Amino acid sequence: MSTDSEKQDFKGFIAKIKEGIDSVKDAKGTVLCISHIDADGLTSAGIIGKALHRANIQYQVRGVRQLELPIISELSMLKNIKNFIFSDLGGGQIEGINKYLSDRNILILDHHPVITPPKSKSIINVNPFPYNYDGSHQVSGSGISYFFAKTLDPKNIDSAAIAVVGALADRQDKGEKNSLTDLNRIIVKDGIKAGVLEENMDIRLFGRETRRIYQALEYTTDPFYPGLTGDGDMCIRFMRDTGIPQQKGDKWRTIQDLSEEERRTLVQALLTYGLQMGMSAEDAQSILGKVYTLTNEKPGTLLRDAREFGSLLNSCGRLGATGIAIGICMGERKFLLQEAETIMKEYRKKISQFLELVTLDSEHVKEYNNLIVFDGKDVIDDTMIGTIISIAISTKSFADKKKPLIGIAESNDGTVKVSCRGTGPLVAMGLDLGLALRGAVESIGSNAEGGGHNIAAGARIPQGTEQLLFENLNIAIEKQLKKDEAESKKQSSTKKAVKKPKTTTTKTTK
DSSP, X not given: OOOTTSOOXXXXXXXXXXXXXXXXXXXXXXXXXXXXXXXXXXXXXXXXXXXXXXXXXXXXXXXXXXXXXXXXXXXXXXXXXXXXEEESOSTTOHHXXXXXXXXXXXXXXXXXXXXXXXXXXXXXXXXXXXXXXXXXXXXXXHHHHHHHHHHHOGGGGGGHHXXXXXXXXXXXXXXXXXXXXXXXXXXXXHHHHHTSOEEEEEEOOTTTTTSOHXXXXXXXXXXXXXXXXXXXXXXXXXXXXXXXXXXXXXXXXXXXXXXXXXXXXXXXXXXXXXXXXTOXXXXXXXXXXXXXXXXXXXXXXXXXXXXXXXXXXXXXXXXXXXXXXXXXXXXXXXXXXHHHHHHHHHHHXXXXXXXXXXXXXXXXXXEOSSOEEEEOTTTSOTTTHHHHHHHHHTSHHHHTTTSOXXXXXXXXXXXXEEEEEOOHHHHHXXXXXXXXXXXXXXXXXXXXXXXXXXXXXXXXXXXXXXXXXXXXXXXHHHHHHHHHHHHHHHHHHHHHHSOOOOOOOOOOOO
């Protein structure tokens, strides 16, 4: 969050976007948009694609797992492409862009911290951090892409709902009651104004629109309910005890089918259960929060609830169906949606299988002083390691360890994908995984690249360097947490050292 001395500069942010728009409008030939394959990247690509289509600008869209030097080098070989837009990536890879693409017109729309500044005037980097917005929770890649689209043409305000999907998929709902804040909040208001989005307070169970109520509870990891999350039989018993009917005739009911009285009954039952199972009052109460509904989508579909929409996109991206996902984000439905639903079912099966391997007593898990490592090189797809680690760190067993969780998986090109996830309390203690991972990767002494946000980061490293990375990362995290602890002690001792001045009271008479 910004302070009084670091005021957020929205006008400056939009001015930078206008600079990027001018470069796109002046572009001759095709504009190639390169975006990440997670939900935030896919929504970014969809928003940009729709905006360029409306503006009659010739374009192509391509999704990549990570913007590495070999990929940037490959892009430089496309001599007929003079114009590039990088969305939801590029901010941390400007060094490679400087090296291989400095002769092209480049627009970067990214929310990750910038390491190296552009060397060429033809490289325009739109990033929230210089304007005192935190890209880890105040705006996502899809959000920056939305501001680009809206500034290009006000009609693109109808893309606000898709930008909200991207922000939620990137877990940026860090405001009160899991709401979106700052630049994301502006987008929410735009979506409501355009009639494409609703924001309400409701039960935050995953699958509000599509899952049977007990299944929605079973699959919910935020908050994590000990004894319920992941256990369908226990969820059925729990719901039976609430007395809330699970079916209406032959049809299974969803959260959306509940009356207000039934909602209150369920919330109270979950609060009581959570507290009995040792959850903090804050965690137990987090079952109630902000939910975001895409009003133009058909009720009961995977696209109606913004968080579920994001999960659908993630499943497509992780299983290689980026074209389907981007098409859906641009407004296509019919056959694409049917294909996406089939992909999501396959994705869920894989997640369930992989999560069984991520337990503290697993042979694949090793604990260090300041981190926990899950070695999935032989058992998990590299496209899914980030998702698995994200879910695992939210479970009580890992969260109680108060250490970040690191996952690794082997890629088809022989490299190792590294995914790091922390928690809000760890970040509050001084953890910055993006900074720690970047330093640990650089200390390996290879061409590997790494970085990201304070709570989530990733890298791709050569095989055989994993152990060195873990050791360096363990040291870096220890320094971060000890530094914060030392600063806290210093502040505490300073307060004790300052004696209060004596005061005198003077009586006055009227």
